[in-house]
Amino acid sequence: MTSIVRNTENGSAGAHPAAAAAGSQQAGRLSRRGVLLAAAAMGIALAPARGVAQGSAARTNLLTVALPNDPPTLDPTTNTNNVTSIITQNVFETLYTYDAAWNIVPMLADGAPTFADDGKRVGIRLRAGVKFHDGSTMSAADVVASLERFLKLSPRGGQSMARITDGVTATGPLAIEIRLKSPYAPLLQMLSFFSAAPAILPEAKAKGAMGGPLAAIGDYIGTGPYRLVERRADQYVRLERFADYSALSTAPSGYAGKRSALVNEVRFIPVPNANTRVQSVLSGQYLVADGLSTELYNEIKANPNVEPMVVDNGGWLLFVMNMRQGLGTNAGIRRAVQAALDPESMLLAGFGSPQFFKANSSIYPEGTVFHSREGAQLYAQKNPQRARQLLAQAGYRNEPFRILTGTQYDFIYKGALVAAENLRAAGMNVRVDVMDWAAVLEKRYDASVWDCFLTLHNFVPEPSLIATFNPGFAGWWDTEQKRAALGRFNSTFDPAQRAVAWNDLHRIMAEDAANLLIGTYFGLRAYNKRVEGVQPLLQAPFWNVSIKS
Amino acid sequence: MFRAVSNRLGSIATVMFIVATVVFVISRVIPGDPASVVLGAAATQDEIARLRIDWGLDKPLIVQYVAFLGQLIRLDFGTSLFLGQPVAAAMLERAELTISLCILATLISVLFGMPLGILAGARRDGLFDRLGSALAILGASLPSFWVGLILIRFLAVDLGWFPVSGWGGPEAGWAERLHHLILPGVVLSLPNAVLLLRITRTSMIDVMSQDYIRTARAKGLGPSVVILRHALRNALLPVVTVIGLTAALMIGRTVVTETVFGLPGIGNLVVQAVLRRDYPVLQGVLMTVAGLYVVINLIVDLLYRWIDPRVRGSLQ
Numbered sequence: 017m018t019s020i021v022r023n024t025e026n027g028s029a030g031a032h033p034a035a036a037a038a039g040s041q042q043a044g045r046l047s048r049r050g051v052l053l054a055a056a057a058m059g060i061a062l063a064p065a066r067g068v069a070q071g072s073a074a075r076t077n078l079l080t081v082a083l084p085n086d087p088p089t090l091d092p093t094t095n096t097n098n099v100t101s102i103i104t105q106n107v108f109e110t111l112y113t114y115d116a117a118w119n120i121v122p123m124l125a126d127g128a129p130t131f132a133d134d135g136k137r138v139g140i141r142l143r144a145g146v147k148f149h150d151g152s153t154m155s156a157a158d159v160v161a162s163l164e165r166f167l168k169l170s171p172r173g174g175q176s177m178a179r180i181t182d183g184v185t186a187t188g189p190l191a192i193e194i195r196l197k198s199p200y201a202p203l204l205q206m207l208s209f210f211s212a213a214p215a216i217l218p219e220a221k222a223k224g225a226m227g228g229p230l231a232a233i234g235d236y237i238g239t240g241p242y243r244l245v246e247r248r249a250d251q252y253v254r255l256e257r258f259a260d261y262s263a264l265s266t267a268p269s270g271y272a273g274k275r276s277a278l279v280n281e282v283r284f285i286p287v288p289n290a291n292t293r294v295q296s297v298l299s300g301q302y303l304v305a306d307g308l309s310t311e312l313y314n315e316i317k318a319n320p321n322v323e324p325m326v327v328d329n330g331g332w333l334l335f336v337m338n339m340r341q342g343l344g345t346n347a348g349i350r351r352a353v354q355a356a357l358d359p360e361s362m363l364l365a366g367f368g369s370p371q372f373f374k375a376n377s378s379i380y381p382e383g384t385v386f387h388s389r390e391g392a393q394l395y396a397q398k399n400p401q402r403a404r405q406l407l408a409q410a411g412y413r414n415e416p417f418r419i420l421t422g423t424q425y426d427f428i429y430k431g432a433l434v435a436a437e438n439l440r441a442a443g444m445n446v447r448v449d450v451m452d453w454a455a456v457l458e459k460r461y462d463a464s465v466w467d468c469f470l471t472l473h474n475f476v477p478e479p480s481l482i483a484t485f486n487p488g489f490a491g492w493w494d495t496e497q498k499r500a501a502l503g504r505f506n507s508t509f510d511p512a513q514r515a516v517a518w519n520d521l522h523r524i525m526a527e528d529a530a531n532l533l534i535g536t537y538f539g540l541r542a543y544n545k546r547v548e549g550v551q552p553l554l555q556a557p558f559w560n561v562s563i564k565s
Numbered sequence: 566m567f568r569a570v571s572n573r574l575g576s577i578a579t580v581m582f583i584v585a586t587v588v589f590v591i592s593r594v595i596p597g598d599p600a601s602v603v604l605g606a607a608a609t610q611d612e613i614a615r616l617r618i619d620w621g622l623d624k625p626l627i628v629q630y631v632a633f634l635g636q637l638i639r640l641d642f643g644t645s646l647f648l649g650q651p652v653a654a655a656m657l658e659r660a661e662l663t664i665s666l667c668i669l670a671t672l673i674s675v676l677f678g679m680p681l682g683i684l685a686g687a688r689r690d691g692l693f694d695r696l697g698s699a700l701a702i703l704g705a706s707l708p709s710f711w712v713g714l715i716l717i718r719f720l721a722v723d724l725g726w727f728p729v730s731g732w733g734g735p736e737a738g739w740a741e742r743l744h745h746l747i748l749p750g751v752v753l754s755l756p757n758a759v760l761l762l763r764i765t766r767t768s769m770i771d772v773m774s775q776d777y778i779r780t781a782r783a784k785g786l787g788p789s790v791v792i793l794r795h796a797l798r799n800a801l802l803p804v805v806t807v808i809g810l811t812a813a814l815m816i817g818r819t820v821v822t823e824t825v826f827g828l829p830g831i832g833n834l835v836v837q838a839v840l841r842r843d844y845p846v847l848q849g850v851l852m853t854v855a856g857l858y859v860v861i862n863l864i865v866d867l868l869y870r871w872i873d874p875r876v877r878g879s880l881q
Contacts, residue, residue, distance in 0.1 A: 082730075088603045088647050088841060096605030171604050171612040212607070228619050229603075231649060249648040249655070250829040250837060252734060287730050287827040291714055296729040296827075299722040454597030454842050461601075461610045471606065483607035490610075 076563045077280040079547070082293045084307035086250045086286040090236060091229035092215040094169045096483075098474060101211045101555045102306065103253055103284050105271070107149075108215035108238035111140060111159070112208040116270035118384075118477040120204045123264075123272070124154065124216055124239065126190070135199035135509060142190040146262040148218050149243040156186035161222035163194070163214055168226060172212035172481060177203070201509050202480030209481055210271070210555060211474070241277040241559040253284040255558075268560050270551070278549070278562035297542045298322055303563065304547060306556075308540040309426065310372040316542045326371065327539035327552050329475035332379060333363070333431060334484060335532035336471055336491040341463035343417055344491075348410025350529035351394075353417075353468065356403035356442035359396050359534045362434045366427030367537060375535040379479070379522070385511070386479060390519045391526025395533065403442035416447045420460060420469035424453035431534065432470045460490035470534070475554055479518055480506060484531050493530035569870060577859050584855040585637055589630050592847045598622075599646045599842040620646060633848065642849030647841050652849035655834060662732055662746075663819050663830035669746050670753035671812045677754070678761025679804065685762065686769025686800070687792045697762050704759035709818065713752045713825040720748060730827030749826040753818060757811045764807045768800040775799075 083099050092104035113123040122128070124146060130139040146154040167178040182195040194203070207214050217225075221235050230236055236244040239262065242255035257277035266273040285302060287293040294312045297305035298319050308316070316324040335357065338344035363373040377395035380386035397403075417439060421432035429450070436446045449466065451459065460469055469490070476482055485502060487494035501524050505517035525531055543550050549561040600616040601608065617623045621632075636643055642652035650658075685697035721729045732745040772778065773796055781795045819832035827833075831850065838846035 086837065089649075095603055096607040097603075098605075100605075171608040212605075228616070246735065247649075248658075248735075248829075249645075249650065250659075250833060251731070254735070283734065285731055285827070289730075289825055289827065292717060292730050292825060292827055295714075295717050295722050296731075299725060299729045301721075301729050301731075451596060452840065454599075454602050454840060455595070457601035457606065458596055458598040461613070473607075483609075486609055488609035488611055489607075 076565045079279045079282045079304070079558060079561060079563060080302040081282065081284045081558070082287040082296050082302045082305040083284050084286070084290070084293065085288055087253070089229045090244065090247060090253065091225075092210075092213045092238075093166055094171070094212070094229045096172050096212045096474075098211070098307075098555065099286075101213070103255070104213075104215070104238075105210045105240070105555060106242040106255055106282065106558050107236060107240045107244050108213065108217070109240050110208055110210065110214050110216065111142075112204055113210075113271040114208060114477055115272040118270070120208050121269075121272045123208075124159075129204065136196045138194040138196065138203060139187065140192050140194070142192070143262070144190055146239050147258075147260045148239055149237045149258055150218060151260070152218055154216065154239060155189055155219075156192050158219045158222070159192050159216055160184050160186050161219040162216045163192070165217070165222045165226055166214035169228070170212040170214065172209065172483065176486065177206050199507050199509065201506055201514065202478060205478040205480055209476065209478075211476075241275045242282055250286060252286075255282045255284075256280065270553070271557060275557075275559040277559055279558075282558045294542060297544065300544065303544040304550060305542045308542055310367050310369065310538075310540050312542075313369070313371070313540060316540075321545055322542050323545050325541040325543060325550065325552055327541060327554050327556075329381075330537045330539035330554055331472050331474040332536045333366070333428070333534035334471055334473055335435065335468055335534055336460075336484060337468045337493075337530055337532070338463055338466055338491060339494070339530055340492040343412070343415060343467045346410050346412075347529065348406055349412055349417075352403040352406035352410060352412070352442065352444075353439060354394055354526075354529045354532055355397045355399050355406055356438045356444070357396070357435055357532065357534070358398045358438050361438070362431040363427075363535045363537065365430040365434045371538075372540065373535055373537045377526070377533065379482070379533060379536075381536065385515060386518055388519050388522040390523035394526040394529075398438075400438070400442040403439075403444075407443060412444070414445045417444050418465065418467045419446060419448045420456060420466035421448060421450055422453040422456035423450060425472060427537065428470050428472060435470065463492070472537075475536075479521065485521075491530060493528065495524070495528050495530070498524050498528060498530070570867070573863050573866060577863060580859055581637075581852075581856065582634075584859075585634060585852060586630075588848050588851045588855070589633055592842075592844050592851075593626060593629075595842075597842045599844065602841050603647065637852065642852065643845035645838075645843055645846045647837075647843050648846070652845050655846060656831065656850060656853060659829060659831045659834050662828060663816065663823070663832060665742070666746055666749060666753060666819060666822070666828070666830060667812060667815045669743075669750035670757065670815060671808065673750050673754035674757035674761055674811070675808060678758035679765050682762040682765025682804075683769055683792065683797060683800075686766040687773065687788075687796070689770055689773075694766070697766060701759045701762050704755050707755070709752050709755065709821050710825050712755060713749070713822065716748050716752060717826075732828055745828075749822045749828060752825070753815060753822045756818070757815060760811060761804065761807060765800065765804050768803050769796060772796045772800040 083102065085099055087100040087103060088097055089095055090100060090104055092100070092108045109124050111123060111125040112120050115121050124143055126141040126143045131137070132139065142154065142156060142159060148154060163184045167181055177200065180197045180200055182197055184192060184194050187193045216239060218237050221230070221237050225231070225235060233244065233247060241258055241261045241263070243258045244253070245256045246254040257280050261275070261277060263274050263276060268274050287296055287305070290309045293305050294308050294316065296302045298316070300321065313324055316322055335353070337350050337353070343349045360375040363375055364370070367373045374381070375396060377392040378388050380388070419432050419436055421429055423429050432448060436448050439446045456469065459465055473482065473484060479485070483489050484491065484493070487499070498521070501517060501521040505514060505521055508514045508517050539554055541550070541556070546564040547561065548564060550556055598613065598617070600613045600620065600622065604612055604616060614623070621629065644651050645655055648655050681693065681697045681700065684693035688694060717729050721727045727748045728745050733741045778791060778796055781791045816831070819830055820836055822828070823830045823832040824836055834846060835850050837843070838850065
């Protein structure tokens with residue numbers, strides 16, 4: 017099938033028997049001649065092996081991508097795991113998607129939606145002739161069933177959207193209507209985002225998996241440029257070019273426009289050890305390595321065959337306060353914590369170089385529509401004296417302030433340690449509870465065991481997709497002013513009014529000191545210089561990506 | 566004989582029941598929840614609770630425990646929450662790699678440890694002895710993961726002789742698989758090779774001071790004949806015992822090696838099951854390992870009884 021395999025097999029098959037033969041001939045005698053022969057045999061064994069990496073260099077049809085872990089599931093709808101989205105976005109498509117400037121543009125929809133009844137009835141026309149991987153053609157019935165599944169199972173937006181959705185119906189062979197109880201401005205964001213996505217499946221597949229994740233490999237039927245052919249847990253996930261892919265004709269931009277499968281196969285391989293993962297791309301064994309530690313940047317840069325890629329919109333770090341129980345319910349103590357923190361030091365400890373983070377008070381970067389200066393005066397105060405005053409006013413009596421943190425993400429752990437020192441400098445009695453990530457994910461919903469936890473949030477292009485704004489998210493931030501501001505933001509369609517509403521929400525976030533923004537961070541990826549077309553996006557797609565011969 | 570076997574089987578059932586209880590309790594006592602892991606960091610409490618219901622994790626622990634015991638009686642470990650395959654199938658699939666790795670590592674440790682030990686023991690305080698002692702100290706002190714990373718760096722990345730990780734794609738043949746296993750095999754073999762070196766050396770020194778060796782030399786036999794034909798055969802007895810013991814213990818050390826080299830074996834399966842809180846896999850692997858130990862003990866007991874008539878009475 018491929019040159020890497022042939023080269024390796026030729027090399028090994030020719031070499032190892034030689035070594036074995038030499039070994040068997042000399043087994044009974046320990047002489048200088050034996051040692052020399054054994055060394056020669058080793059040389060024969062290893063010399064062609066050097067060609068493994070070089071042999072792989074000749075390949076242009078197998079794109080190998082080393083990922084930080086094996087996806088817990090490949091269902092595109094039922095989870096928010098980054099690794100899952102990286103893979104599944106190549107297989108499944110949504111009605112809308114994002115261009116390079118994060119504007120929403122049609123994907124499987126045929127044009128912009130139509131709004132009626134004060135925005136409560138949303139009509140969407142569908143593209144004709146779109147083929148699924150099983151050969152069937154997409155119809156309104158498929159889209160209705162898929163959206164119903166999304167509303168029932170998606171943890172990010174689907175289930176919150178379900179609360180205000182009356183139903184989804186087919187209004188024609190290629191037309192659907194979404195009926196809402198009230199106008200819902202983030203609707204198109206929900207229909208576009210690729211994490212916990214409203215992926216479009218054939219009706220039978222969607223209806224057959226209404227209770228949970230897709231099960232059999234044959235259920236993973238999408239419309240994307242690649243189709244899922246094999247998953248071997250902890251070994252690899254294989255995608256193959258979908259020959260009948262129904263591509264758009266518009267120019268590629270971000271996730272939008274014409275998608276082309278330029279290689280025969282994309283293979284995702286989990287390599288959990290961060291150092292091994294980077295070495296696998298430096299050696300040429302794999303062509304792309306994702307989710308790399310920023311400490312490895314210089315080593316990657318020094319390799320002539322590999323290029324580092326800094327992913328601008330990685331995500332942000334948040335210090336989430338427990339507003340249900342304990343010290344975090346006292347607004348004065350929350351503001352004291354806010355006054356004491358030194359975000360830049362936390363980020364520096366976590367990422368090593370300012371090249372990989374930005375200590376800023378705005379969730380969204382400058383130049384974007386959601387960049388906000390509201391609440392900036394409360395950010396990075398680095399003022400332990402003021403924190404002491406606020407603690408005294410709040411009636412703090414040296415109770416332990418418990419920071420929950422995990423070791424899976426090094427930058428979170430290190431950031432939490434720096435935060436603990438900031439708070440101790442302000443006179444707080446701080447306890448850092450360190451556990452593994454699975455335990456953190458569980459314990460954060462036990463309000464009795466923590467006062468705050470440091471967490472990451474992947475970049476999302478729109479505030480309505482931010483999980484921590486959900487009142488059900490750990491921290492339980494649900495003040496009256498926040499609820500009102502979020503309501504205004506979600507029900508306002510006018511872009512100018514939305515920006516105003518977002519500024520309000522941004523200010524309230526800082527004033528409530530509920531989710532303390534520490535800063536934004538960037539990701540690091542490495543790819544072989546023969547690979548062309550990888551985009552600097554957190555979840556980079558692998559369509560329009562090719563390999564030079 | 567029948568009575569002895571049935572007595573043993575009765576005690577095995579009791580032991581396995583205790584092991585099953587301990588395994589179940591340990592897997593549920595450690596904090597963490599598979600539903601939180603599979604849904605990702607953005608999931609809310611309600612969403613996690615819904616998945617827990619789907620998976621039956623909301624049921625009282627005693628109900629889950631009884632269901633677990635019921636499965637065990639049917640020799641069914643259930644289905645992995647993450648892998649989409651039965652636990653038994655997942656273990657079998659990975660066993661091939663782990664067993665291959667252990668066999669290879671044992672071979673490497675024998676090929677390096679024994680010859681060096683023979684040379685060191687045959688010429689006490691000679692060049693090979695000093696070299697062997699230095700290697701033994703080095704090999705015993707260096708942590709496996711560090712050696713693995715260094716070998717990856719120099720032999721795989723700089724020289725390009727070996728793949729860095731994994732054990733080949735779907736099209737990989739045995740030669741490619743073997744090629745992927747060489748570096749991890751070397752790393753895994755290191756502590757065993759060092760131990761074998763020391764044991765062989767000690768055993769050789771012991772044997773070389775025996776009278777029959779002096780006699781062999783007095784007969785005018787050459788050094789290689791004395792060492793290989795007269796001394797080695799007798800020195801090998803304790804060495805073979807150590808090879809057997811260390812090969813069994815090696816399986817436990819595959820956890821680190823498989824993680825460093827990204828190998829999808831049993832060790833990796835256990836690590837991932839712990840990190841994901843994949844209860845069925847965790848329980849299945851632990852029960853299998855415990856079961857294997859119990860069965861091996863049974864076989865050894867019965868062999869003792871067969872070999873030594875004095876034991877028969879005590880077993881009955």
